[in-house]
Amino acid sequence: MSLPKLARIPSARLLTSILPHQLLQPPPHPSHQHKFPFQPVNFSFSKGIEGIKKHFTLLKKEFSERLVGPEGKPLLEHLLEQNLVIWEFRGPESLEQWTVSSDQEIGGQSEALLKLGRNDNTCFLYGALRSTPPRDGETRYSGYCSMRSKKLLASFDRKKHHDWSTFNTLHLRVRGDGRPWMINIATETYFSHQKDDIYTYFLYTRGGPYWQDVKIPFSKFFLSHRGRIQDDQHPIWLDKVNTIGFTLGDKADGPFQLEIDFVGVSKDYAHTEEFAYEMYERNPKN
Known part of the structure; x- marks a missing residue:
């Protein structure tokens, strides 16, 4: 089911009342279309x-x-320094630092769109979640939408990382619709098979017209690999942060929306916990 048909569903009135003319993305510019290798x-x-x-x-x-x-x-x-804003949405150029994806990449039916909020002072992520798996005979589960920051690049396209080693807390100001979101932080890895390792924690939005100031200690993030929590846990490498993302996959079909004012980091001197989860020693000495 395509997104414009959601206007027939009563639960989609929230989206259609706010965004009546922006339920479809504009067609891509001809210069952005993919070219095949044999084309000049x-x-x-x-x-x-x-x-x-x-x-x-x-x-x-x-x-x-x-x-x-x-x-x-x-x-x-x-x-x-105790507070640092990493991303804030104050103009069209701020959206260029993010990418939006959904299960359409694997043949699903979910849709996610990104635009500036009212007065161009916030980021508005909206769309519709559909958990119906594609009919390819292989995929058993579907239904996710995500928004992820782009990797930093130095001169000549060299890798560049966020260094948050002097901070211990993630600080967000968001306004959601009551759905739970996953916050995913990806760091640099040593080996190629670890490229899907991410650190995850859950963001529970209240819903309603009021903003939420959310502070999540980095010690609460746990290591996962392709959605599976790992037995071997260790803290985030805060000096090698590549990206941060927000993922919705609560299996509740219907429209969603998440508005973000800023994403930053802070130093909470009252928080002294190094890591919240038990770590196992593979080869204990005793």
């Missing part, structure tokens, strides 16, 4: 010059920041 590639000398200028500008910024301090701040300010 248009080389542009001017675009190449622009790319070189961009990367050398980033390289210059990296050197200047290291001379001043981490992220261009004085070292003392960096050490004493």
Whole structure:
């Protein structure tokens, strides 16, 4: 069932009343369409010059920041900093830092869309969840929608990580519809088979018109692999954070919405817990 047909369902009145004309994404621009390997590639000398200028500008910024301090701040300010906003949604360019996906990638029927909220001061994630699995004879479960931040890139497309080692708490300001969401944090891994390892914790939204200020200690996040909680648990590597994401998969078919004001980190000196879960030693000495 496509998303516009949801207007016939009483539970979808919330979405249709707020977003009557934005239930469909605009068609992709012709320049963004996928090209096959056998199709000719248009080389542009001017675009190449622009790319070189961009990367050398980033390289210059990296050197200047290291001379001043981490992220261009004085070292003392960096050490004493207690609150830091990582993502805030204050314009169309802020949405370019995120990607939206759903089970349509595996043949499902869920849909997820992303846009700016009222007055262009928030991020609005909305759509419809459908848990009907695709008829491919292999997939048994379906029904998820997610929003994930893009990986940071330094000059010449080198890897760059978020360094949250001086903080111990994730700070969010959200407004949901009462559904439970999964917050997923992905960090750098040593081996390729660990690329699907993520740290997860649950965000329970209240619903209604009021905002929620949510603070989740990083010690509460547990390690999972493709949705399965791992026996071998260990704390997050906060100096090697790649992405953060929000996933809905509560198997409750129907419309959903989540509005986010900002995503940040903070330092709570009253929280002294290092890790909330039991860790096993594989080869105990005694």
